[in-house]
Structure formats: C-alpha cells, structure tokens
Amino acid sequence: LFADDMIVYLENLIISAQNLLKLISNFSKVSRYKINLRKSQAFLYTNNTQTESQIMSELPFTIATKRIKYL
Template sequence: RSGTRQGCPLSPLLFNIVLEVLASAIRQQKEIKGIRIGKEEVKLSLFADDMILYTENPTDSTRSLLELIQEFSQVVGYKINVQKSVAFLYTNNEATEREIKKLIPFTI
C-alpha cells in the first residue's frame, strides 16, 4: 500500500511538495518557452492543485511539457487523471489551436 488515506491532513501538503518539484522542472526546462513580463520569463502559476502555463511557442512547449510530465510520472509515481483534468487553451492562431488540441490528452 502507498499514499495517504482520504481526508488525511498531510495529503494536500504532500501533493504541494511534489507539485513544486514538477513546477521547478518546468521552470528549468529550456524547451518550454514562457512569456516575457519585463525582464522576467514567466512559465507558470500555481494555486492549490491548479497549474496555469504561459507559453510563447505553445506547440513546441506543449510537446516538451507532456514529455516532462511523463518522465516525472515514472519517477515519482504521480499520474494525471485525464478524466478529471481540464485544459483551457487560448491562442490567436486557429491552426496552432487545432494542433495543440491533438497533443493534449485532456478535455479542452
């Protein structure tokens, strides 16, 4: 057996610790290009169990992100439940949007 029991007060803390490791890996991944705000590159925001990604080149960044998540899942045993996960996609390019929708295994 592994994991914590439902309702365990440690569950959210442990989840956030693991999520921060993933967030750090995303920030360090050169192939995932964030957006520039002033002199700083911003790639993501975290709140509770939600993650918002900001990417300059969404198609390439999405591919790299999905590869990183797959590697991360194998190492830590963390799996994204694609039935419960939802992605919100905003881009001003319909061709790019269609291409990304083919890549992402989540509901959009």
C-alpha cells in the same frame, strides 16, 4: 491551489506543449504519480486556428471552451 493542483502558462504552444508532455511523463515515471486526465483541462488562448487544432489533437486533456472551473 491545493498541493496537487497546478496552473501552467505556455508560450510557443506547439513546442512548449510537447515539452510539457515529456516533462509530465518523466515526472510520472520517477514519482509514480499519474495525472487524472478526466479532471485535467487546458485553456487555449490563441488567434491561430491551425495552431489551436494541432494542440487540441496532441494534448490528452479536455479543452475548456469558455472558462475553467476550479473546485
């Protein structure tokens, strides 16, 4: 991983995703750095299609379909 790369594992997706977005927003305000949404991906691993649909509608990231390409 490079200094500006990050991998995050979340449990309890709905609550954790909302909290992660708040954390990213707060970090961006303080640091004046922004996440490049075009380069960011989320890989969802859930057996609940309703939860997956809700998360997909809330996350501003591209949802990876099979695997995430790194570099």
